[in-house]
Amino acid sequence: MSNVLDIRNLELGFKGYVGFTKVLHGISLSIAKGERVALVGESGSGKSVTARIILGLLQELRAARITGELHFNGQDLNHLSRRQWHALRGTDMSMIFQDPTSSLNPVFTVANQFAEVLRRREEKLTDSEARARASELLDSVHIPNPARVLDSYPFQLSGGMNQRVVIAMALANHPSLLIADEPGTALDVTVQAQTLKLMREMVESNDTAVLFISHNLGVVREFADRIYVIYRGNIVEEGPTEAVFANPGHAYTRALMSAVPRITGGGIPDIADTSDAFLDPLVSHSENKS
Ligand SMILES: Nc1ncnc2c1ncn2[C@@H]1O[C@H](COP(=O)(O)OP(=O)(O)OP(=O)(O)O)[C@@H](O)[C@H]1O
């Protein structure tokens, strides 16, 4: 079995003061090595809770009741200790969330944060080795002046720049699975489109599997090989992206699609074509004009 992730019959409920609320009703989902899979559905359908279960975060919540099978690279996740979950996150499994600035620690420089991430995999990495690696990583996400960015605090960088830092960090340890929950939706749409294109380049060259969570079907169509549609805690449709778009089987999928504004031409802009949007307060115009 070569799947990176296998989820079978996952159920989730929350125990509250007024009783028990069921949120996931037995969902099954798998992702092959290097595959980009989207989980789409309306707000409250259960996308983020699914991501948080895969990351082992919801298991720490006392009110959460979780059952079902979870396998990651053949390993049964239900038997991991807290410490083992902790070791897995940020190494073989990593994540990108909606708002890049909240994923970065405001009181440490980018260089410090890279060193911390890289040392999760290689404990003995020296400061200068970590810095050299971080610089290469920033270069791979088309950051024009890595040295300057490394010495900056997140608040000194634009949202788009922070998002590129977050992508580089999430892939720094060559995870086999990246979970991206509405990545960049807190950003301006053109910046979001560029960073998504960048993310796709990066995961393609690293052969990283991705669980891409979104309720934007236009973005999903550009990004994903395969789609799962979740509706009120149930997977109601699954298939290759183009097949689902060509022939949506479920009424809810059709409704979701009819809600997408039609864009003619265009698509995601080329990184090379959008130099203007790459202008950053931190990077002076003369540097950008090279
Ligand atoms: N800690 C919690 N306690 C109780 N209910 C919760 C908790 N976390 C999430 N829920 C409920 O679980 C359901 C699914 O939430 P989830 O965050 O997964 O939605 P989502 O699909 O990610 O939506 P969105 O698109 O708005 O991000 C919601 O009804 C939510 O209220």
Ligand SMILES: [Mg+2]
């Ligand atoms: Mg969510």
